[in-house]
Amino acid sequence: MKIHRHRGRVGLLAAAAALSLVLTACGNGDTDGNQDDGDVSGELTMLTPIYEGTEGNRLLEEEILPAFYEEYPEVTVSVDYQTYGTLNEKLTTAVAGGLIPDVMMMGVGWVEAFAANGVLAELDSLGVTAESLAGDYTPQIVAGGTVDGSLYALPIMLDTRFGCARMDLLAEAGYEQPPASWEELRDYAVALTERDGSGTLQRAGFDMLSMDLRQMYEVFLFSAGGSLFNEGATEPTFNSAEGVAALEFITGLMNQDQVEDIGFSNTDADVHPLLNGRAAMAVCHNNLWIQLQEAAPELADQIQPFLINGTQPGMFFGGTLATVSASSENQQAALALAQFLAGPEPSLAANEQRGNVPALTELLDSGYVQGNPLVQFAMENLDVAQREGGPPQWLEIRGDFSPAIESALLEQKTPQQALDDLAEAARAAMGR
Amino acid sequence: MVAPAVAHAAIWIAVPVLATLVLSFTDYRVFAAPRWIGFGNYVEIWHDQVFRKATWNTVVYTFFTVPFSMGIAVVVAVLLNQKLRLRTAYRAAFFLPQVTATVAIAMVWLRIYNPQFGPLNGVLSFFGVPGRAWLADPDWALWSVIVVGVWQGIGLKMLIYLAALQNVDENLYEAAAIDGASPVRQFFAITLPMLKPATFFVFVVSIIGAFQVFDLVYVLTDGGPANATTMMTYEVYRSAFQDFRMGMACAQSVVLFAFLLFLTIVNRRLTRSDEK
Numbered sequence: 001m002k003i004h005r006h007r008g009r010v011g012l013l014a015a016a017a018a019l020s021l022v023l024t025a026c027g028n029g030d031t032d033g034n035q036d037d038g039d040v041s042g043e044l045t046m047l048t049p050i051y052e053g054t055e056g057n058r059l060l061e062e063e064i065l066p067a068f069y070e071e072y073p074e075v076t077v078s079v080d081y082q083t084y085g086t087l088n089e090k091l092t093t094a095v096a097g098g099l100i101p102d103v104m105m106m107g108v109g110w111v112e113a114f115a116a117n118g119v120l121a122e123l124d125s126l127g128v129t130a131e132s133l134a135g136d137y138t139p140q141i142v143a144g145g146t147v148d149g150s151l152y153a154l155p156i157m158l159d160t161r162f163g164c165a166r167m168d169l170l171a172e173a174g175y176e177q178p179p180a181s182w183e184e185l186r187d188y189a190v191a192l193t194e195r196d197g198s199g200t201l202q203r204a205g206f207d208m209l210s211m212d213l214r215q216m217y218e219v220f221l222f223s224a225g226g227s228l229f230n231e232g233a234t235e236p237t238f239n240s241a242e243g244v245a246a247l248e249f250i251t252g253l254m255n256q257d258q259v260e261d262i263g264f265s266n267t268d269a270d271v272h273p274l275l276n277g278r279a280a281m282a283v284c285h286n287n288l289w290i291q292l293q294e295a296a297p298e299l300a301d302q303i304q305p306f307l308i309n310g311t312q313p314g315m316f317f318g319g320t321l322a323t324v325s326a327s328s329e330n331q332q333a334a335l336a337l338a339q340f341l342a343g344p345e346p347s348l349a350a351n352e353q354r355g356n357v358p359a360l361t362e363l364l365d366s367g368y369v370q371g372n373p374l375v376q377f378a379m380e381n382l383d384v385a386q387r388e389g390g391p392p393q394w395l396e397i398r399g400d401f402s403p404a405i406e407s408a409l410l411e412q413k414t415p416q417q418a419l420d421d422l423a424e425a426a427r428a429a430m431g432r
Numbered sequence: 433m434v435a436p437a438v439a440h441a442a443i444w445i446a447v448p449v450l451a452t453l454v455l456s457f458t459d460y461r462v463f464a465a466p467r468w469i470g471f472g473n474y475v476e477i478w479h480d481q482v483f484r485k486a487t488w489n490t491v492v493y494t495f496f497t498v499p500f501s502m503g504i505a506v507v508v509a510v511l512l513n514q515k516l517r518l519r520t521a522y523r524a525a526f527f528l529p530q531v532t533a534t535v536a537i538a539m540v541w542l543r544i545y546n547p548q549f550g551p552l553n554g555v556l557s558f559f560g561v562p563g564r565a566w567l568a569d570p571d572w573a574l575w576s577v578i579v580v581g582v583w584q585g586i587g588l589k590m591l592i593y594l595a596a597l598q599n600v601d602e603n604l605y606e607a608a609a610i611d612g613a614s615p616v617r618q619f620f621a622i623t624l625p626m627l628k629p630a631t632f633f634v635f636v637v638s639i640i641g642a643f644q645v646f647d648l649v650y651v652l653t654d655g656g657p658a659n660a661t662t663m664m665t666y667e668v669y670r671s672a673f674q675d676f677r678m679g680m681a682c683a684q685s686v687v688l689f690a691f692l693l694f695l696t697i698v699n700r701r702l703t704r705s706d707e708k
Binding site for chain 1: 459461462463464482542547548562563564565566567568569570655656657658659670672673674675676677678
């Protein structure tokens with residue numbers, strides 16, 4: 001079964017290589033941007049936080065890159081594997097040392113900082129524009145790689161966050177559908193929370209701690225109709241009434257309703273609480289499906305995704321994009337690699353390995369997406385998803401989010417104070 | 433003859449230190465050339481509540497880990513200086529945390545502190561004591577980190593004390609025994625005074641090590657919850673690699689260096705006056 005799949009994948013990769021060439025040619029509307037694969041050559045370095053682990057390395061080195069080399073025999077690629085946790089350090093030292101990789105994978109929200117500081121090549125000048133991607137990607141995903149109207153990054157995969165419910169546990173409590181509003185979410189969570197005789201939490205009605213606090217908060221912020229920054233990303237708006245309401249709702253769940261206790265779970269939990277019955281609902285990541293298949297396949301029919309509805313449906317998306325270094329001596333080759341990796345089959349393979357959401361809308365019909373309810377749910381609801389980022393200082397600002405959310409959860413500050421202080425720090429960063 | 437040593441010191445010590453000092457007066461963000469801002473970074477540090485918290489946490493961490501681990505280390509060293517069966521194995525066991533990667537140690541302690549499945553809460557529960565979210569509770573997180581720091585720090589200190597104990601004249605103990613001094617009296621009247629030079633060395637090295645604690649915090653708590661366990665080195669790291677503010681990171685490093693220099697000088701003065 002697996003061999004069969006791999007055979008099919010190699011064939012599709014070859015087809016993808018051809019397709020990427022077509023895309024490249026389509027993108028190159030002017031003569032400057034034209035590239036013949038015979039002209040594309042050079043030694044490339046690539047920095048990537050995806051394709052991690054043995055399986056990821058194998059996928060890249062034994063399937064994706066060989067297919068790329070078939071089309072571009074004069075190009076060689078050296079891969080520097082990192083994780084998202086170490087990517088900042090690597091990029092910082094690379095920039096400081098003047099050894100910037102030709103192709104860099106980075107997250108949504110990172111592009112602005114590196115583009116604004118001249119690290120990334122403007123892809124428009126290389127013949128690929130946001131308009132040329134418009135038919136293949138939803139606009140907000142393309143916007144994640146666009147700065148001041150110019151395209152700097154090609155989307156490969158998305159990470160989404162939304163609500164997930166254990167329907168068997170909900171059914172035990174008499175609920176047949178996931179909560180459709182904040183009020184229902186609170187009611188369900190309170191009813192589903194279980195403690196033993198000594199008051200020790202046995203099951204969280206709604207788990208918020210297995211998710212990065214910033215991203216968890218952003219789901220509620222977006223569902224409250226709030227945003228991180230104003231339209232021009234010149235002023236923080238997460239401390240608006242909507243933002244405060246979102247944080248008040250979260251802290252209320254934790255401290256007044258006590259649907260979860262501090263320390264009950266964390267982002268490094270071996271098994272997600274939904275899968276071992278320690279939580280009835282949670283804010284979850286689309287790659288939960290991968291863990292479910294490994295740890296609790298019998299729950300496949302019981303995990304149901306849902307949009308968290310405040311004044312509007314809220315869903316968060318991040319993602320991984322391919323960029324080209326502005327200082328690359330082999331920009332055409334680097335662009336060819338970035339386009340190849342963002343092409344249908346390589347990106348499908350990478351998404352399948354990580355359990356993520358393909359950025360290309362045409363992949364909604366793929367077997368992988370159709371067989372993964374969480375990814376399918378995410379793709380079907382991308383129109384309501386919002387991303388983080390905005391100002392070039394986002395990478396500096398985002399690090400202060402979790403301590404601020406924590407300070408509210410721990411009742412060291414009111415939600416308003418926590419967000420106001422955070423907004424003040426954000427303004428200071430944006431003013432530097 | 434001294435040229436290689438001077439070159440080494442210049443290239444690997446003087447230049448980086450001077451560069452750090454100079455960059456601390458700049459707004460250097462990696463992407464662009466440094467811009468001179470005078471004492472701007474230092475003024476910001478002075479008003480930075482998080483760095484102030486980090487400084488306090490570092491002082492508390494040092495204040496507790498250094499004396500506690502030194503105290504335990506000297507007792508263990510004296511015990512392991514006796515003729516015991518499996519003495520070498522005991523010595524190796526105590527030294528093991530020192531040669532084990534801190535990340536691995538931290539991972540083990542993460543398990544121990546796990547509020548739901550960790551053995552610590554399991555043992556407490558057995559005795560009817562309610563467990564805690566050790567690393568997630570701001571009232572306990574720093575103390576939990578300190579305990580790991582003490583445990584990890586015993587090995588090296590014990591080794592230095594063991595080495596120093598080999599130079600203590602056995603005749604002193606024999607004379608004291610003849611005079612009727614108990615082992616405890618011998619420990620306080622002979623062992624500790626004779627270990628004073630080693631103690632000074634251990635103290636200085638331990639303070640420097642404690643002020644530079646990073647990986648333990650990085651793995652155990654990531655500075656949280658709500659900055660309850662952030663340290664000076666952790667803030668340096670955040671400034672450099674999260675905020676891309678190399679100039680600020682350099683200024684914070686200089687502040688850290690000043691702390692260490694001050695403590696070392698004070699300790700040296702105290703020891704000197706003691707020697708006189």
